[in-house]
Amino acid sequence: MAMLKLTQEGTRNLEKELQYLLKRKKQCRNTSEKEFIHKRVSEIKDILAQSITWPMVREAGYHVEPGSTVTIEDTVHRERYTYTIVHPFEADPRENMISVQSPIAKAAIGKTVHSTFTVRVPFGEDLTYTILDIQNC
The missing domain is CATH 1.20.5 (Single alpha-helices involved in coiled-coils or other helix-helix interfaces)
Known part of the structure; x- marks a missing residue:
């Protein structure tokens, strides 16, 4: 395992x-x-x-992975969000800690800085984000 x-x-x-x-x-x-x-x-x-x-020290990362703190920007509204991708046991969206199983994390994992990814939304338009920064431990 x-x-x-x-x-x-x-x-x-x-x-x-x-x-x-x-x-x-x-x-x-x-x-x-x-x-x-x-x-x-x-x-x-x-x-x-x-x-x-994970160690407390973070440094610039090459690609998004579990444990990454990633800053993304909505390509339409230009709003920025920073999330830490964590194990589901630790997920707490109020603290910007999202599960690796969340739609945003699933779409972002493996991507690099300046990559764009789309999150499918059940009702409404799909959301598109650009990765601005990645910090890994």
Whole structure:
């Protein structure tokens, strides 16, 4: 199985959740809650065992890949967006962290600076973006 790449914050959050659940597991008496906690603890341990943590240092990248922070510009409205492409466990669009499985990330992965890509939209016109900057770890 391929290694998962997690940000340092994502790794910390999973480790904190694991510690919390292990404490909670000892305290709870409800069987259904224990089952949920047991499954989640197992899931987190698997994720951490299969993952590596990205370093904090970023430098200009040649192409977009999981872990990249990419700045794109909408070719029609000229609006700019900066996203970090992360594992689905860490995705948080409010923090500009999008899943590798999101339409934008799927379309951008493998592209280089100044490349243009299109994202298909179910209803409405497709969105076209140009990659302005790529930072990789």
